[in-house]
Amino acid sequence: MLFNKLPEDLFLPLSGQNRQVYQAVLISLADLFFDEDLVDPFVPKDLVRSTIEGAVIRLGVRRWEPEADDTEEEARELPRSAAEYTSRIYRRLVSTGWLEEEQRIYRTYVLLSPANSFLLRTLVSIANLEKRSYGGAVLNVLSSLEAAINDPQGRGITLSEAAQTAADFSAHLTDMMLGLRELKITLSETNNPQEIVRNFFERFVEHILVSDYKTLKTKNNPFRFRQQILSLLRELQFDTLKLEQLIVHYQQQFEVELHDAEARVHQHINRIIRIFESVDQRLAIIDDFRYRLEKRVSDTVRYMDKTTPGMASRLSRVIAAVSEKDGREIPRIRTLETVGFIAPGSIRTPVQRKTPAEPRVITRQEIDPKVLHLRQLFKEYKERREVKVDRIEAYLERHLIGRDQVDAVDFEIDSIEDYICFSYVRHMQSLGKKARKTIQRYQIQFREDYVSVADMVECRNFSITRKDHSKDVSDAR
Numbered sequence: 001m002l003f004n005k006l007p008e009d010l011f012l013p014l015s016g017q018n019r020q021v022y023q024a025v026l027i028s029l030a031d032l033f034f035d036e037d038l039v040d041p042f043v044p045k046d047l048v049r050s051t052i053e054g055a056v057i058r059l060g061v062r063r064w065e066p067e068a069d070d071t072e073e074e075a076r077e078l079p080r081s082a083a084e085y086t087s088r089i090y091r092r093l094v095s096t097g098w099l100e101e102e103q104r105i106y107r108t109y110v111l112l113s114p115a116n117s118f119l120l121r122t123l124v125s126i127a128n129l130e131k132r133s134y135g136g137a138v139l140n141v142l143s144s145l146e147a148a149i150n151d152p153q154g155r156g157i158t159l160s161e162a163a164q165t166a167a168d169f170s171a172h173l174t175d176m177m178l179g180l181r182e183l184k185i186t187l188s189e190t191n192n193p194q195e196i197v198r199n200f201f202e203r204f205v206e207h208i209l210v211s212d213y214k215t216l217k218t219k220n221n222p223f224r225f226r227q228q229i230l231s232l233l234r235e236l237q238f239d240t241l242k243l244e245q246l247i248v249h250y251q252q253q254f255e256v257e258l259h260d261a262e263a264r265v266h267q268h269i270n271r272i273i274r275i276f277e278s279v280d281q282r283l284a285i286i287d288d289f290r291y292r293l294e295k296r297v298s299d300t301v302r303y304m305d306k307t308t309p310g311m312a313s314r315l316s317r318v319i320a321a322v323s324e325k326d327g328r329e330i331p332r333i334r335t336l337e338t339v340g341f342i343a344p345g346s347i348r349t350p351v352q353r354k355t356p357a358e359p360r361v362i363t364r365q366e367i368d369p370k371v372l373h374l375r376q377l378f379k380e381y382k383e384r385r386e387v388k389v390d391r392i393e394a395y396l397e398r399h400l401i402g403r404d405q406v407d408a409v410d411f412e413i414d415s416i417e418d419y420i421c422f423s424y425v426r427h428m429q430s431l432g433k434k435a436r437k438t439i440q441r442y443q444i445q446f447r448e449d450y451v452s453v454a455d456m457v458e459c460r461n462f463s464i465t466r467k468d469h470s471k472d473v474s475d476a477r
Contacts, residue, residue, distance in 0.1 A: 005115040007097025017065030021056070023127075025089055026098070028055035030124045033112050037433060042102060042109035053086040061085055067092070137169040141272065142225050145232055152242045156249035163268035170275045173282050180289035187296055196297060226276050233273050384416045387424055389435045395421035396442065396464065405465045413454040422453065426462060443467055 013022035032043060032051045064079050079085040093099045098116060102109050112120065144162035147155045187196050236242060243265065250261035322330060395418060399406045413419050426444065428435050447461040 006119065007116075009096040010098065010116070010119075012067070012096050013092060013098070016067045018067065021059060021061055021064075021085075022089065022093075024059045025052050025055045025093075026120060027124060027127065028052070029099075030120050033117065034121065035433065037436065042104075042111050045101070045108040045110050048099070048110045049086055049090055052089055053082050056082050056085045056089070064088075137165060137172075138223060138225050138229075140165045141169070142229055145229060145272070148246065149232060149236060149242065152245035153249055156246045157253050159246060159265065159268050160250075163271050166272045166275045173279075173286070177282070177286055177289065180286065180293060184289065184293050184296070187293070223279060226279060229276055230273060233269055237269060381416075385420055387420060387431070389431060389438055391417065392421045392424055392428070392435075393438050396425055400464075400466055405463055407463045408453055408459065408461050409451050411453055413456050419456070422457065425464065426459065441467055 013019065014026075016022075028051050029048070032038075032048065033041070064085070079088050090099070094101060098112075098120075099110050100113060102111060141162045144158040144165065148157075148159035148162065190196050246265050247258065247262045250256070250264055251258055254261065254264070256264070396406075399411055411422055411425075413422055424431065428439050428442075428444075443465045445463050445465070447463075449461045450458060451461045452458045
């Protein structure tokens with residue numbers, strides 16, 4: 001029931017020998033297929049292949065392992081160039097069901113099925129796991145609840161959204177407790193101090209700890225709205241008129257019977273009340289886990305510098321070497337006060353008293369005005385050299401005034417901005433998605449000869465023509 005909507009071989013690329021390569025490729029394809037400017041979900045095949053090739057080049061693939069489902073020829077001949085890597089990866093993504101091809105006359109388009117699209121979005125969200133915000137979750141519940149209560153006939157459906165947000169928030173608290181427990185067990189089984197500190201920061205600080213956890217004990221506590229949420233819900237439970245309006249609205253929106261709509265309304269109200277009533281207990285458990293975890297790490301950091309790394313192995317080697325010698329060759333040690341034991345920094349060295357830091361006057365450092373002036377000049381110069389699509393378009397329109405076509409020799413270069421704009425007018429494709437709308441309005445045609453422009457740039461001759469927008473509009477209609 002869980003996988004009946006997914007192809008059987010879908011997870012083969014992510015479980016094989018080259019899973020790191022396919023992971024990077026799928027993340028790049030997610031940026032392509034989930035682009036906000038993508039109106040048509042059917043993406044040209046050559047664009048998909050170029051995206052895969054770009055991911056392969058960025059990853060720097062140096063080694064390719066044969067896969068279990070490879071043909072004899074593929075297993076025998078490994079890829080040797082970025083193009084061959086791209087072809088091999090594209091074919092395997094199509095064969096395993098990640099990508100689907102559709103032929104339209106003479107062009108091939110690629111798409112993601114709804115189930116694959118949802119799965120890829122979920123995997124990308126896991127890969128880009130970010131810290132959650134308690135305050136944001138609580139405010140979302142409060143705003144949705146207020147909208148449902150103030151307008152139950154028009155916006156009553158937001159009660160279900162508040163219940164879903166509260167459920168996600170509760171699941172995050174549970175995941176946080178389990179993550180702290182798992183991390184505590186891992187740290188208790190580790191004897192390496194460096195590993196303990198590294199796991200603490202990588203897993204606890206970066207993945208488990210919420211972004212506004214430190215505000216829980218302040219006056220800006222995000223849970224200060226909790227009592228307001230509970231009060232609104234308890235009043236709603238005894239407001240028969242609004243409950244009837246919510247039930248009718250649920251019945252219309254979810255297209256269910258009256259008793260099913262009534263059960264859903266009460267279920268959502270009770271769910272939010274249970275979650276926010278148990279928040280204090282769950283936070284107390286999380287705080288206890290956090291305290292013990294941080295104490296373990298702080299003790300580790302405190303005593304890390306008070307031990308000599310590798311002392312046990314050094315003692316073992318010394319004892320083994322002494323055991324091989326004749327006892328008459330070994331001098332008798334009568335005291336450790338006159339004979340150094342193993343090393344000068346040994347147990348006979350007295351502990352030195354830490355000298356307190358001497359007080360000093362903190363003076364405000366004055367920055368030379370010339371330095372500030374140079375910084376401002378450098379900032380302005382850097383801003384003038386910045387590549388902006390609107391600046392390029394304005395530069396192009398300035399030369400197209402009164403005509404529909406401009407040649408390379410007609411361009412003027414009077415400033416740094418003009419030089420930057422002229423440099424990118426010929427290569428607007430390199431600007432990517434941010435210049436897509438500008439690229440669609442113009443057509444560039446290169447020639448074989450080379451020309452000198454404004455006695456500053458020698459480049460290949462070209463001409464730029466403004467496309468006929470009226471024709472495009474009529475074709476679209």
